[in-house]
Amino acid sequence: DVKVTQSSRYLVKRTGEKVFLECVQDMDHENMFWYRQDPGLGLRLIYFSYDVKMKEKGDIPEGYSVSREKKERFSLILESASTNQTSMYLCASSLTTPLGPQHFGDGTRLSIL
């Protein structure tokens, strides 16, 4: 089974801090994704990557950046955390050929105080 592991289940940070959320997958998937999930707004795509060092903006990239230096790892970075970035963050990965389903981690619940 595909395993997508997010580094923390819960995280509390302060406004203005630089925050790193890490995601690792063990199935050699080309594609990786970062979403945030908020009540009433569903899952919204922040960034995705289809190869090492490649990244594409999703629907809500403002305030975030990403890094993909190795195929198995996709990092989400909050350059200067703000309270409106308090949310559940979900990472996923998938194959390109054939186009496979996305496999999700269990999420990181991030609180910015």
Add this chain to the structure above:
Amino acid sequence: DAKTTQPNSMESNEEEPVHLPCNHSTISGTDYIHWYRQLPSQGPEYVIHGLTSNVNNRMASLAIAEDRKSSTLILHRATLRDAAVYYCILSERGNAGKSTFGDGTTLTVKP
């Protein structure tokens, strides 16, 4: 991006079949139809996907309309563990499988 429309909520009795509908009238020829479900405090879990033909797996069946503008996820015998939010999404084959999640359908299963 092509979007999907699902009912906000549905109810079912345990051990009865459940048909969860999804409309995707702006689907393109290369979009895959994926279904996921999300249990409380977990990430979404893949259920099934298809392109044109109906699909079956151990979890569910997917019935796709001939014009591909709608689909139905079928749970043949609902159990209490099937209570979850079910998402129908379209994955863009030419764009790393980028998907747009809607609000999903909250399925309640009554004993």
